Structures are given as structure tokens and as C-alpha cells.
Amino acid sequence: MRQPLTIGALAKATATKIETIRYYEKIGLLPAPGRTAGNYRAYDSVHLARLSFVRRSRDLGFSLDAVRDLLRLNDQKRRDCASVGAIAREHLAEIDRKIADLTSLRRELQGLMTQCGNGRVDDCRVIEALGPSTAGEAPPKELKARVAPKRAGR
Secondary structure, three states: OOOOEOHHHHHHHHOOOHHHHHHHHHOOOOOOOEEOOOOOEEEOHHHHHHHHHHHHHHHOOOOHHHHHHHHHHHOOOOOOOHHHHHHHHHHHHHHHHHHHHHHHHHHHHHHHHHOOOOOOHHHOHHHHHHOOOOOOOOOOHHHOOOOOOOOOOO
């Protein structure tokens, strides 16, 4: 690439919002670009490749910390890729945990829906389960709080 890219062109080429590109620069995932005579950012093929790598990693659900680690490893071309495999395995295990949680949530919601008699709202089991429990009464089993681990950087 001979002609530098503007931030808008880089954003369009990678389907990334301009604010996100600036954020990635700020946190060090993208190196600071050069500047034009008019003080506009001037991106090159290195920025395009690196941002594409970050975007693909994020699309696969890797956290910003994992992306940073993967970029660092990518910059060490002769290094053994066992570290990359470890990051990927850890992420895959997290995906499996989330799938298990979602499957459980699906089962619970299906159970509530099968108890719905399609009558009146004041007799609706789904509405009842979503509402507050009576003082001193334990919430129904299907209302156990499930909080998925927060993904860093999202």
C-alpha cells in the first residue's frame, strides 16, 4: 500500500468504528499512526493488517487482554506456538462454559413456558417466576441468579 489510509478508509476496510480504532490506539493494540502535513492520521498496511487481526480475534470472542497476548506472540514469529494454543484452549473452555450456562437457562425457560396455561396474565407462571418472591420465601429454583463471567474489554 503506497498511499496512506485515512481513519475513515481504515474503518471502512475493516468494518470498525472510528471511535474503536482510536480506542485501540489509546490502549496500545494499534501503534500510533504517522500524521499528514494537515495533522490527520495516516495509516499504512501494517495498521490494516494489525487491525484486521484484532477484529477477527474480537469476532471470535477473545478478550482484549487475550488479543494483546496474541499480538505480542504474533510479533515473535520464531517462537513456539504452544502459548498461542494455551490462549485458544482457555478461550474455548470459556465458550464451553457459556454454552452450558445458556443450555441450562434455555431448559429453565422452557420449563416455565410449559407451565403456562395460556390463560390470564394474573395466572401466568412465567410472570410469577419473574416477579419478586414473597418476604421470607425462597425464590423458585428457576430464578437462581446466573451471572455469566464478564468479558474483558467488551
